[in-house]
Amino acid sequence: MADSNTPKPSSSVKLVLLGEAAVGKSSLVLRFVNNDFQENKEPTIGAAFLTQKCNLPTRTIKFEIWDTAGQERFASLAPMYYRNAQAALVVYDLTKPTSLIKAKHWVAELQRQASPGIVIALVGNKLDLTSDGAGSGGDADGAGAEDSGDARKVTTEEAKTYAEEEGLLFFETSAKTGYNVTEVFTAIANAIPETSLKTARGPGASHTAGRTEEQRVNLNGPRDPNAKEGCAC
Amino acid sequence: MLNFSSFVQKAQQLLDPTQGLNLPESDKNPSKASLFQSQFRLPSSQHPLYEITAELTIPPANVTQGDRDRDRGFQYAGKLHLSEAFLCFSTTPSSFLQSASTSTSSIFTGQTHGGGPSGNGFTFPLCAIRRVERLHSQNFQFALSISTWNGISQDAAKEKDKKDLREQRVTVQLAGSRQACERFCDGLKKGLRANVGNVAKLKKVTAECYSEYLLRPEDKKNATPPDAGLGMLFKYPGDPKKLRDRAKMRLWAEYLRDNGRNMTLIRQPTFHKLIRVGLPNRLRGEMWELTSGSIYLRLENPTLYADTLAKFSGRESLAIDEIEKDLNRSLPEYPGFQSEEGIGRLRRVLTAYSWVNAEVGYCQAMNIVVAALLIYMSEAQAFFLLSALCDRLVPGYYSTTMYGTLLDQKVFESLVEKTMPILWEHLVKSDVQLSVVSLPWFLSLYINSMPLVFAFRVLDVFFVEGPKVLFQVGLAILRINGEELLDASDDGAFISVLKSYFARLDESAHPKSENPKLRAVTKFQELMVVAFKEFSGITHSSITELRLKNKDAVLSNIENFAKRTAIRNLGPDSKLLSNDELGALYDRFYGVLYERQQRDHIIKQEQARRAKNSRSRLAEVASEGDHGIEKGRVGLGPSTSLMDYDAFREFLAGMCKWAISDSPTTPRRETFPEKEKGFYSSFRRPDAALLSPWGAGPEPADHEFLRRLFQKWDTDSSSSLTLQKVVSGLARIKGKRDIMGTITYFFELHDDNGDGKVDREGILRMSEALLFLSRRGLEGTLSPSSSTVTLSATGSASGGQNDVPGQSVSERFLGSVSAFIRRCFEYADPDHPKNQDSAVRELGDKLESTKLQEEPASEQLASPDAFAIGDDDDDDEDDDLLAMDSPAGSPKAPAKKPNNPPPALQLNSTQLSPNDDPDTRRRVSKAQSEKANIALDPSNPLHITLPTFRMVVLADELLEQFFESSFPSSFHIIEGLTSANTPTSASSLTTFSSLGIGIGIGGATSRAVNAATPAAGGRGLRGVLDNIVTDGMRVAAEVRRRMEEAQRELEKNALASGQQQGQQRGGDEEDEDEDEDGAGFTSDRASTRSGKVGRSVRSSDRDLLTGADAEAGDAAVDEAGPAPGGVGEGGRELGGNGGGERSSETGKVVGVEFDG
Ligand SMILES: Nc1nc2c(ncn2[C@@H]2O[C@H](COP(=O)(O)OP(=O)(O)OP(=O)(O)O)[C@@H](O)[C@H]2O)c(=O)[nH]1
């Protein structure tokens, strides 16, 4: 373990994934956590919980990832999962315009209902299905190129403009090829204001009840998505 | 004599087999019918018709255990129930008759505690009963011998096979008065006769049961067995050896041989024990459908599944899209679902169900549950079982709001709190939300959480004992892992403890034990023991109770969420309204829809109740009530979110007093219900008020204006409004508080073809609408100036109406409306430009050029603000404009006007006295029409444009205020109508009184009305504007009548001559015109002479105005609004006060326009 000899401050961050059904939320998480991809990922029922560490030069972030179900009727369960979340990944499918609309709804919901200062990243997934995704996909094995047509239905500009207006991080990814997936999580890790980080909760950390709202408020410190720190996760 | 006591099953548990849902709060005791259906898992078509205490004797051949009394067989005391198509026996001493108190009906005993086929006994479809004989013996005073069609689907034609088909025969000894027994037997006889026809269905259904195949003699087993699921093709999950599948199958075969199979199965204690140890693979599907009762659904309609698929073949739906997304993602680890065969079955079952239950459609998790079912049963079996799940076993789990899921999570949490307080405290302290782990357990019935083999064991018990099993297992999981969970301090740790537990369910629960027997106990076995022993106190009734307790909180949570989301997603128009307004609109919208559904339901129920008076029907009606009672509630997944026209009227009547009917056809309540508070309040037994089509609220009016409003809001012409459309519609009226916007809106409302013109008819409709809207008084901020306002006040001819102090705003508004009509016609454009006098046009040109000179800045010119309404608050400029316009416009009109009797006073009391012969009257009016002004001449089409309309409106102070404030604020979105701001009696309506002239509601009825309004002609203006009860639209109606008459005339005379006559207006006929033209909205001298000038002025202005539409003097008007007498005074000039100078004093440009 690279970080075993240099104990860095470690803190956990609750991250929630939201987005229309089958846009690839679970696949993104699976890629991030296990560097794996499954063609037939079961729909998420309720929500799935996974964790993954993200090593930044100065600190370690332990993501507690809540991957939620995407079907519309599960929406009423969502507050249960984004409660206290410090970061959110709102995912849409680059080949499905309706999924961006849904994503916007989620962003609005989060901005109103979630913890103030929540870091939100807008992620357009399935880049491998688009013409520009075929090239950029790191280990694209040609499977995506079988119908070399461009299935992209949402332009980068449209989503990017929206993301800028709303102050969101923005990425286009492919869970299938792995393109940009780690980058999303690293950017989020960097964007979480230092002040809002709580120390990792060990087994003896009985102060976890201190995971209160106050710690999440006043997260309005300047976010700098450009401050790239390496993420060795 | 009767040996009941020795066999009576010990009453152990309280039980209440209702779901605790869909029950009105006022009536927490579910109907007997639904209790009955739940206990025996019968379709909702079944009702308890007869019941009688009885003792069941199973003859020795059927006895599987006990052997206590070889001669008498095995005996059970209990109750025999008869429904339309079933004969049921249960050892649970429950009663479902109407007369029985609920306390009796809610006390059950038996293995299942009421959640399912209860206790020992049977549930025979009547069609499965072959024969019933009455036995006569000394012992049995009244005993029936029942033989069944056990094994009917087997071909037992040959005599030698008959012996293989074991005849099943039981004896039931009735205990009761002779009469009671006979009544029961009569009912049974009838039922048997009625169900003879269903034997074919029975054959078809049982033929698909694996038990039939299982029980065949060996030599006949070469036939293909019935479909027992994908497992037959792809193997069943788990190791059959480990599962001891063979041994189980043997035991079951024996049990079924002795106790009957599928439809004719008799439940004895062994039955429940065999289920607890796990069903054998091939019988699993059949036992699931038997214990869940879904087999009875299949019996009712054996072809429903195939028929549904055929009927909707090729059709598409949202549900199908959603299903398609998940087909490849359903138990992908099972080989059957990596094949087209399995995927195809899954697709068909989910699709068929989404069609028969469109309200639920498809919910993720259903794919997983159905996939699991399909491993053990045929498609049709899975289809009906899914139905039973959604309707009864896990009600509301898969609904669009998933309220059932959320509710059961709350119930589960409170059970944890109660049974494991330390763990609960720990969860709370560590901020771990239990439902994030437990929700998937319930939603997918543990199928996704545990290894499949164990999940199926849970299902085995779940189907027979009901939803409480889910809770018992969940509690047991937490209890068993309690120690470790207490160490887990966050969600992650919590979840991983449970994950690893599920992964080790097949391991020994006591690996270190010395005792090999104990070592052999697996964790799963331990789980089952803990679940059903330690948590045996969790019964159906305790679940039901907790559900009831938590239901409201859960539903209102969902509703708040739905509301929040809906409001957020209403689109840009919604930004024009405040959040409170949106919230109130949301509540009103869904409140009306909900109430209407309730009312509909109750009315139907009441009708049925009245129509059918028999006891059985009553029962039916009552049970329907329970199922539908909260239909439409948002939290339950509203069954509609569309508002039709009637609902729209009711919706408006809840917040606009003008939308309330004046002449309710149903008695109206004088009190207004507090609709704002909890519109989901319970609907009790039919209350007289609820039976009226409008419930407890006021009956809404039905007026053309409402219809137009509806159509306007219904932007896609789908004849229904969504909340979004309602919000958009209201936002345009109420949103900006912008008089120009409101005026435009009102104009567009009457511009049928959207060409920017409103014709003669339209003008009349507009005025009718104005009267309609004002008849209950005006609201909003109205200028207090009363001495010199409105047209009616211009009645100088009748002796200074201005000075009448008591005249109300509403009354004055009537005058404004009549002036409105007159002005509209006065300033209307002819449809054929050639009719326009060229001289007039010249004048117009001149005017324009003047303006150009005066306002050299082209920017100014282009800006409508500079002209139309007066530029903002710049008085100087206004003066300039006035100065500029006056020379052109003022000389003629003001001079004429004083001679022009006020229109409102042009009531002809002499000519049209009630004593007049109607014919004479008509002749007079006809003659006048012929000579009359161009405005009423149908051969001379005309229209007004938006700028004209605006001008006319702004010319009148009251009209202006109406559009600026009164109309928008007449929508009481938030506060609604209270008795304080709503007149409840029709007598407070402000309308035109019977004017003494022959005005009626319409041309056709005018004469009748005339006759009925004597003496009014003698009254002064006060009388004219008197309040009348019935109709406020008479003025417009009168005009219309005349138009119709004129039209009729025209049809008689040549069209050309009509035109000529129209052009001959003027001269000595003027007076007659004035007299005849009733309330004075027809053109008069002023219009003939100055009207043209006015028109030309206006048409020159129009271009400016038109270009200006959007911003046109919004600000200016905003400024102008509060200034008393401003715009209105300008308008008044038209009425004939000749106040050109006054106009300039007030500096209102609009006034200037009229001066022209
Ligand atoms: N081509 C391509 N397919 C993807 C990608 N990500 C996911 N998928 C596929 O899309 C489908 C849905 O993926 P999931 O990760 O289950 O989607 P989800 O958003 O978690 O869906 P729900 O849990 O139902 O809300 C799966 O069949 C994935 O294989 C991607 O980047 N490219």
Ligand SMILES: [Mg+2]
């Ligand atoms: Mg998922």
